[in-house]
Amino acid sequence: MALALEDRLAITELIALHGHLVDEGELDRCQEVFTPDVVYDLSDVAQGPVTGLAALKQAALALGAANPVAHHVTNVVIEEVADGRVLARSKGLGVMADGSCGSVTYEDTVVRVEAGWRICHRKVSARRAPLGGLGQERRGNGGS
Numbered sequence: 756m757a758l759a760l761e762d763r764l765a766i767t768e769l770i771a772l773h774g775h776l777v778d779e780g781e782l783d784r785c786q787e788v789f790t791p792d793v794v795y796d797l798s799d800v801a802q803g804p805v806t807g808l809a810a811l812k813q814a815a816l817a818l819g820a821a822n823p824v825a826h827h828v829t830n831v832v833i834e835e836v837a838d839g840r841v842l843a844r845s846k847g848l849g850v851m852a853d854g855s856c857g858s859v860t861y862e863d864t865v866v867r868v869e870a871g872w873r874i875c876h877r878k879v880s881a882r883r884a885p886l887g888g889l890g891q892e893r894r895g896n897g898g899s
Contacts, residue, residue: 758835766865766872767831770845773874774826782812789874790866796878800859823849828861841865841872847879858882 773788775781785808789795795805797814805814815822827848834842847859864876884891 758833758841762841762872763833766833766841766843769865769872769874770831770843770861770863771828774828774847777815777822778825782815785811786873787870789877790868793874794876796876799878799880820852823857824852825850839867840875846882 776784791808795811805811828845830846832844843863843865845861847861848856850856860880862878863874865872866875
């Protein structure tokens with residue numbers, strides 16, 4: 756059975772809500788986005804996995820002024836999997852206080868709980884090379 760349009764919209768809004776809450780410092784509302792036992796995998800950005808809402812809040816507070824001032828999410832692609840879980844991939848842009856920005860890919864596992872859809876696992880992967888690194892071996896030799 757295909758995922759209903761209403762569910763796709765709810766999941767897309769769920770992913771977008773994360774940026775609004777974090778950017779406003781409303782970390783106590785993260786249960787509106789994540790399950791209580793969420794695994795937020797920041798291994799690719801040298802912070803390791805964070806498990807649970809309290810640890811996620813503490814990690815954000817510990818990062819302090821090094822957090823982005825703005826999180827923007829785009830290019831949401833949703834795929835239903837057999838066990839009632841949904842896989843959602845999206846692109847994230849983080850704008851820092853000094854105006855610099857960076858790009859990540861979010862890979863989310865989303866589940867339906869009593870309160871609605873929630874992310875139970877998020878993997879954050881930094882985007883560091885164009886084309887996913889394809890063709891980078893030509894970079895140093897004048898493009899030939």
